[in-house]
Amino acid sequence: FIHAPHAQSYLRQSNGVRVYISEREDICTCKKDDFVCLSIDNNIYYVAYEDDFGPMNLPSIFEFCDMVDCHLTSFPTKKIVIQTLATPQSRTNGIFLIGAYMIMRRGFDMGKVISLCEPAMKLIVPYRDVSPGKQNFFLDVKDCWGGLVKAKALSWVDFGADGFDVEEYMALDDPLNADLHEIVPGKLIAMRGPIDATNGQNWQDVQRMDGSFSHRVFSPNHYVDILQQFDVQAVVRRNEPQYDKQAFVDAGIAVADLSFEDCTSPPVDVVAKFLAIAE
Structure with missing residues (x-):
C-alpha cells in the first residue's frame, strides 16, 4: 500500500x-x-x-x-x-x-x-x-x-472459461428477478422467502408510505420454474409461513417448516432436521 x-x-x-x-x-x-x-x-x-x-x-x-x-x-x-x-x-x-x-x-x-x-x-x-x-x-x-x-x-466456484456464468448469477441475484443464489452447486440454494401476492400474481411491488418503490415480493409460482431448473427436491421454510405451499407441492417439491427466531442461531434440533433433509 x-x-x-x-x-x-x-x-x-x-x-x-x-x-x-x-x-x-x-x-x-x-x-x-x-x-x-x-x-x-x-x-x-x-x-x-x-x-x-x-x-x-x-x-x-x-x-x-x-x-x-x-x-x-x-x-x-x-x-x-x-x-x-x-x-x-x-x-x-x-x-x-x-x-x-x-x-x-x-x-x-x-x-x-x-x-x-x-x-x-x-x-x-x-x-x-x-x-x-x-x-x-x-x-x-x-x-x-x-x-x-x-x-x-471444493469446486463450488470456478473462474475458468466454462466455470462461472456471470449473466445467470446476476439475473438470479437481482432482487427484481429472484433474489436467489446457488450456495453449493447441485445441492443447496438460498432465496428470499416467497409471499402470496394479491390476485394470484407471480410477483408484486411493495410501496413505501410515501408511495415510492420499496421492494418486490415473489409468489411460490414465480419460483417453481427456477427451482425445477436446478432440480430442487425440497424447500425449507425458515421463517413463519407467508405463502400457501401447495404450488411447490403440486410441482413435486416438498416443503418443510423449520422456523426459529430471526437473527439468532438455529436450535440443535432444527440443525439436525435440516441436515437430514439436505442429505
Whole structure:
C-alpha cells in the first residue's frame, strides 16, 4: 500500500512487483510514465442495504480479476496501481479484491495472500451485518478469503472459461428477478422467502408510505420454474409461513417448516432436521 510521499519512488523500483494499491489522492500528482491506474470505485461497487459496505459478490470478484489480467497483459512494462477512495471501507474492499485475485487467478494459498497483504491489513475494517445499529458480529477480510479458498478447493466456484456464468448469477441475484443464489452447486440454494401476492400474481411491488418503490415480493409460482431448473427436491421454510405451499407441492417439491427466531442461531434440533433433509 503506497502513500503520497513515497509513491513515485515506489513505482520506479525494479523489484518485480507489478500490482500495488493506493488511495486515489496519493498518486494523483505522480507522473504516470511507469504505471497505469485501475480505479475500483469507478468500475466495481457494492449495493448497500443499510451501513454495510461489502464484501463484494462473485461477479464483482470475477470482473475485478478480468480487469487486472487485462491491464497486466495490455501494459506489460508498467506497474498496475489499484486505486481506492480515502475511506476505510473503500480500502477494505480494495484489499479484499486483491486477495481474491491472488486466490482465484494465481492459486495462492491463505498464508501467501496474508503475507503479501500484511502491510495494508492495519488500514482496513471488518465487514458488518446489513442490520442497522450496534453490531455484535463482524466479518474479517481473512474469513472471506478463507471462504474463497475453501469454495475453490471444493469446486463450488470456478473462474475458468466454462466455470462461472456471470449473466445467470446476476439475473438470479437481482432482487427484481429472484433474489436467489446457488450456495453449493447441485445441492443447496438460498432465496428470499416467497409471499402470496394479491390476485394470484407471480410477483408484486411493495410501496413505501410515501408511495415510492420499496421492494418486490415473489409468489411460490414465480419460483417453481427456477427451482425445477436446478432440480430442487425440497424447500425449507425458515421463517413463519407467508405463502400457501401447495404450488411447490403440486410441482413435486416438498416443503418443510423449520422456523426459529430471526437473527439468532438455529436450535440443535432444527440443525439436525435440516441436515437430514439436505442429505
